[in-house]
Amino acid sequence: MAKETVHVDLGDRSYDIHIGPELLPKAGSYIKPYLKRNHVAIITDETVAGLHLATLEAGLAAENITSVALKLPAGESTKSWEMLQKTVEWLLSEQIERDDIVIAFGGGVIGDLAGFSASILRRGVRFIQIPTSLLAQVDSSVGGKTGINSPHGKNLVGAFYQPQLVLADVAALGTLTPRDFLAGYGEVVKYGMLGDATFFEWLEVNGPAMAAGDMDKRIMAVKRSCQMKADIVARDEKERGDRALLNLGHTFCHALEAATGYSDRLLHGEGVAIGCALAFETSMRLGLCSQEAPSRVRAHLRAMGMKVDLSDIAGDLPDADGLLALMAQDKKVQSGKLAFIMARSIGDSFVDRNVDLSVVKSVLQDALTAR
Numbered sequence: 033m034a035k036e037t038v039h040v041d042l043g044d045r046s047y048d049i050h051i052g053p054e055l056l057p058k059a060g061s062y063i064k065p066y067l068k069r070n071h072v073a074i075i076t077d078e079t080v081a082g083l084h085l086a087t088l089e090a091g092l093a094a095e096n097i098t099s100v101a102l103k104l105p106a107g108e109s110t111k112s113w114e115m116l117q118k119t120v121e122w123l124l125s126e127q128i129e130r131d132d133i134v135i136a137f138g139g140g141v142i143g144d145l146a147g148f149s150a151s152i153l154r155r156g157v158r159f160i161q162i163p164t165s166l167l168a169q170v171d172s173s174v175g176g177k178t179g180i181n182s183p184h185g186k187n188l189v190g191a192f193y194q195p196q197l198v199l200a201d202v203a204a205l206g207t208l209t210p211r212d213f214l215a216g217y218g219e220v221v222k223y224g225m226l227g228d229a230t231f232f233e234w235l236e237v238n239g240p241a242m243a244a245g246d247m248d249k250r251i252m253a254v255k256r257s258c259q260m261k262a263d264i265v266a267r268d269e270k271e272r273g274d275r276a277l278l279n280l281g282h283t284f285c286h287a288l289e290a291a292t293g294y295s296d297r298l299l300h301g302e303g304v305a306i307g308c309a310l311a312f313e314t315s316m317r318l319g320l321c322s323q324e325a326p327s328r329v330r331a332h333l334r335a336m337g338m339k340v341d342l343s344d345i346a347g348d349l350p351d352a353d354g355l356l357a358l359m360a361q362d363k364k365v366q367s368g369k370l371a372f373i374m375a376r377s378i379g380d381s382f383v384d385r386n387v388d389l390s391v392v393k394s395v396l397q398d399a400l401t402a403r
């Protein structure tokens with residue numbers, strides 16, 4: 033399959049997402065049109081640098097673009113004030129100018145941190161996302177959410193700041209561990225569940241081959257995910273309405289991530305998958321969707337070898353009241369009301385601010401009892 037392009041339509045802040053194999057070796061030709069001088073700053077992490085930085089640097093050098101790279105520690109704790117300061121001061125010490133380009137090269141952590149650094153450096157320097165994880169290719173590199181975590185919670189400090197360009201090289205996904213790949217797949221299947229039943233059906237058939245490495249299916253899945261996100265972001269960039277649909281499963285997920293200390297016990301995409309299963313179960317109990325919908329969601333996640341139930345999370349969890357209390361910390365709480373994304377069927381979801389919390393509690397209690 034040839035390279036695909038998805039356009040994010042945001043007026044003068046519009047940009048393209050290129051999706052294909054072997055984009056890193058050609059990165060220079062994609063990036064060159066954006067440069068005022070042939071020099072870029074790359075923000076990456078130590079793991080991605082070890083695997084892919086030489087390929088990116090060679091791709092830039094092929095177009096006579098010089099580069100400097102900052103390699104930060106891998107992991108969520110890098111999305112911190114300390115690393116933000118380090119990144120911004122490094123960019124200043126490297127004399128990155130107002131018209132230069134910063135490249136975010138890595139997974140979601142690097143994309144968020146580098147994008148936010150670019151947004152505040154000299155009151156805004158342009159940046160390009162080169163996501164290397166499946167989660168970053170289908171979600172965090174698209175749509176302009178950037179930021180860091182605070183001791184008060186995840187993603188509480190940041191800005192909407194759109195990139196100039198996104199290069200999603202699906203060949204780079206080959207170095208992901210199966211666990212990281214499947215965590216990203218949690219966000220892919222989310223798009224089918226929230227708004228495209230045909231895509232969900234396609235994933236039911238093609239998901240296993242895609243996970244096994246089929247390049248054409250990877251391109252197709254990343255493209256459809258990015259298209260759906262691009263459409264939603266174009267309608268609602270700042271999340272005043274429809275963009276919240278992208279949070280299907282996330283209210284449950286955030287509580288589970290907080291309960292597991294944002295540790296390796298539960299990766300974000302794993303929490304999204306479990307959260308989607310819980311959201312469909314809640315929708316069914318509220319009489320919004322048929323019994324078949326949560327069963328199909330669970331069956332597909334199981335067939336992919338993903339975490340589906342609370343029993344798939346190792347170690348202790350709080351009781352249902354404890355999980356509900358963690359949900360109430362969600363940054364999307366408005367006037368004390370929690371926002372849930374509920375479903376009428378697979379592919380038909382909506383924002384619901386009036387979910388009966390006693391139903392959520394009973395769903396959680398039953399899920400905890402089954403552990």
Ligand code: GLY
Nearest residue numbers: 171175177275278
């Ligand atoms: N990951 C959700 C969003 O970008 O809105």
